[in-house]
Amino acid sequence: MDLNYTTEQQAFRAEVRDWMRANVPAQPLKTLEGREGYDQHVEWERKLASGNWGMVTWPEAYGGRGLDLIRWLIFEEEYWGAGAPLRANQNGIFLLGPTIMEYGTDEQKARFLTPMAKGELMWAQAWSEPNAGSDMAAIRTVAVRDGDHYVVTGQKTWSSRASFADWGFGLFRTEPDSKRHKGLSFILFDLNSPGVTRRPIRQLHGEPGFAELFFDEVRVPVANRIAGEGEGWNVAMATAGFERGLMLRSPARFQAMAKRLVELYRQHRDTASPQAREAVLQAWQDAEAYALNTYSVAATVMAGGHIGAEASLNKIFWSELDRAAHRAAMSLLGAGAELRSLADGSENSWLEGYIFSLSGPIYAGSNEIQRNIIAERLLGLPR
Numbered sequence: 001m002d003l004n005y006t007t008e009q010q011a012f013r014a015e016v017r018d019w020m021r022a023n024v025p026a027q028p029l030k031t032l033e034g035r036e037g038y039d040q041h042v043e044w045e046r047k048l049a050s051g052n053w054g055m056v057t058w059p060e061a062y063g064g065r066g067l068d069l070i071r072w073l074i075f076e077e078e079y080w081g082a083g084a085p086l087r088a089n090q091n092g093i094f095l096l097g098p099t100i101m102e103y104g105t106d107e108q109k110a111r112f113l114t115p116m117a118k119g120e121l122m123w124a125q126a127w128s129e130p131n132a133g134s135d136m137a138a139i140r141t142v143a144v145r146d147g148d149h150y151v152v153t154g155q156k157t158w159s160s161r162a163s164f165a166d167w168g169f170g171l172f173r174t175e176p177d178s179k180r181h182k183g184l185s186f187i188l189f190d191l192n193s194p195g196v197t198r199r200p201i202r203q204l205h206g207e208p209g210f211a212e213l214f215f216d217e218v219r220v221p222v223a224n225r226i227a228g229e230g231e232g233w234n235v236a237m238a239t240a241g242f243e244r245g246l247m248l249r250s251p252a253r254f255q256a257m258a259k260r261l262v263e264l265y266r267q268h269r270d271t272a273s274p275q276a277r278e279a280v281l282q283a284w285q286d287a288e289a290y291a292l293n294t295y296s297v298a299a300t301v302m303a304g305g306h307i308g309a310e311a312s313l314n315k316i317f318w319s320e321l322d323r324a325a326h327r328a329a330m331s332l333l334g335a336g337a338e339l340r341s342l343a344d345g346s347e348n349s350w351l352e353g354y355i356f357s358l359s360g361p362i363y364a365g366s367n368e369i370q371r372n373i374i375a376e377r378l379l380g381l382p383r
Helices: 007-023 036-052 069-083 090-103 106-117 232-244 253-267 274-300 310-333 348-355 365-379
Strands: 123-126 141-148 148-161 167-173 184-190 196-201 208-221
Touching: 007 069, 007 274, 069 274, 090 106, 090 123, 090 167, 090 184, 090 232, 141 167, 141 310, 148 167, 167 232, 184 208, 184 232, 253 310, 253 365, 274 310, 310 348, 310 365
Parallel strands: 123 167
Antiparallel strands: 123 148, 141 148, 148 208, 167 184, 196 208
8 A cells, every 4th residue: 555645636635625724614513413503514514515525435426526535535634634513414424325325226326315415315323222222133113015105113212313304214124023133124214204203312411412213104105115125134234334434433533533632631731640641642543543544444445355344343443542532531621521511612522522432332333242243253253
């Protein structure tokens, strides 16, 4: 792998930097876990789309730029380096989008991808159910075939972005007597359909970014199913692979965080403990190591390789890096750090990030599950 950028790549970096400098909001947006902040982030998604930056690796026909992974990494470095906002549509562009690209029909690609890239359709993820948190195969919500529609009845919970999003995607049991991962289908649904009830879930900081979803005989067109009936498990596993792999948590996000952490340490140097100083140093090193590893993986993929169970290594690394870095920040901010509000301001953003980082080892497949995958598929250990 050549670690030097080409002239064309450097020119692309300059183009991204110029656009970000001219368009990134001067003041931080409110948290996207609340209504007002969510709307601000949606507006940002549409601003990105106006520059054709919604998802740069997608084909131009679907609102992208058709760029390779190295240019995506460059874009991400300039995006996070400019202090640009979190992506409110990450469930769509990073998880569902690649899934539709791989498993969707031409009609589904034309119908969903471009509005997704433009921020016109915002997406919620609807995996978990009561008594089926990390165990997706325990899903009980049913989708019974009735002509050209499914009739959906049941409940989802901890659905990220479901309080405000337009559409959702998830697994539903289309063979009612089936067990575990058999008889499931991957279905897209309009959150404003008759029979759908959203019940926001307030988190530790009081904002309702998650929601419970209740389905009371909701009619969903069969045309909204991705891949064949009963093939949902394999599709969902591919989606989970995208979640653990390169796109959702780009290294540039953590490199930008590490730089902010170093600056925070400089501001609090006089009161920082030796342990906090070591934690800051470790976070910076880990962010750089993650970036180099991602460039290596991207080069492998561009050469025709693919990401398999190695995605589990990736997921454990970034989730633990994120949590450790935010713990270091909270330590530097002192005993009152957890009493701050989520109002705008650089120090308060550490509190929101800290709360979110606590969920990192759980979502996208818990780290315990990832360690089992590593043990069985990479190390060849017995079940």
